[in-house]
Amino acid sequence: MNQDLIEFSKFSKKFHKNQIGELSFTVKPNRVTAVIGRSGSGKSVILNSLIGAIKNYKGTIKLNNRDRKKRDSYKDNSSIGFYTQMDFSLYDISAYKFLQIICPSFGINKKDLNSKIEQWMKFFDIWDSKDKSLKNYSWGMKNRMNLILCFIKDPKIIILDEPGANLDSIWRNKVKNLLIKEKKEGKTIIITVHNIDEIADIIDDYLIIDAGKIIFYGSSEELNIYTKYKIFFFENINHQKLRNFLNENKIKSFKYDEEEKSLVFATNNAKEINWIFLYLLKEGIPIFNLIKLNINMDSIFKAIENKQIKRTKI
Known part of the structure; x- marks a missing residue:
C-alpha cells in the first residue's frame, strides 16, 4: 500500500493574477506538515483544493489513492477536519443548535451527538455560552467554534489554516497541546501558521512556497533552521x-x-x-x-539559502 497519504502531481492554479505551480509533493501519514509562505504565495489555495472547495485546477490531487476531482472523492471527506476563519456574522442561531444541525452531516450519529457537542464546547470553554447567538460571539469565541467544527468528528486528517488568529497565547498553547495529542493518536496534520516559532518544535516537515513555487520540501532536520x-x-x-x-x-x-x-x-x-x-x-x-x-520567515529563508550554498560548494 502506498504510504503517501496525500499526493499532489503537477498541480497548478491561476488565482487572481498569481500563478501557483506546477507543484508535485506528497504528505506522509502521522506527521505534522507546515505549509509556509509569505502572504499571497498560494498556501490557502493548496489547502482549499485538497479539501475539495476548489476544483478547477490542473494536475491531480490524490487522497488515499483517490482522485479528489472524481465523483467518488466525497467518500474521503469524512476523514478530513478543516479549520478556516468562518465569522458567523449572519448566523442568528445559538451555537449549540448550530452544532446539532450541522454535525449529522459530518457523519456523527445521533446517539453520540449531544455528548460530543458538550465535550468540545467545554474543551474550548464556550459551554456557558452555548445558548448565545453565534453572531454575538466575540472573534475569539468564533475562532474556537471553528476549531470545534474541525475536531468534533474525530478526523484522521486535520487541516488548519492559521488556527492561531484571534486567539491569545494561552489558547494558542492549548491548541498546540491538542495537536500533540492528536498526532500521538495517529492523526495527520497539515497547518499554515503566521507565528512559526510557537509550533516549530512539533513540525515534522516543511513545505515552503514562494511566488507559487516550492522552494523547499523536507523534514525539519533537513531544513536545519538556526x-x-x-x-x-x-x-x-x-x-x-x-x-x-x-x-x-x-x-x-x-x-x-x-x-x-x-x-x-x-x-x-x-x-x-x-x-x-x-x-x-x-x-x-x-x-x-x-x-x-x-523563528520567522527570514530565519527559514536563511536556512534554505545556507542549504543552497552548501550544495554549490559540494
Missing part, C-alpha cells in the same frame, strides 16, 4: 574575543550592541549554548539575561 538568541551582559565586554570563540566553534554571531550590552548568536544545536556558558564562566563574564528570538 534559532537566534540574544545574550545581555551587565557591562560592556571584549566582544571581539567572544566573537572569535563563536567563530572558532562555527557558531554564527551578529552585531554587538554596545548600548544594550548585548550580542545575538544563532545555533541549531542546543549543546552550543552550554559551550558559550562555559566560556563565559571561564572568562569571568557574568550575564544579565538570555532570550530566545522568534
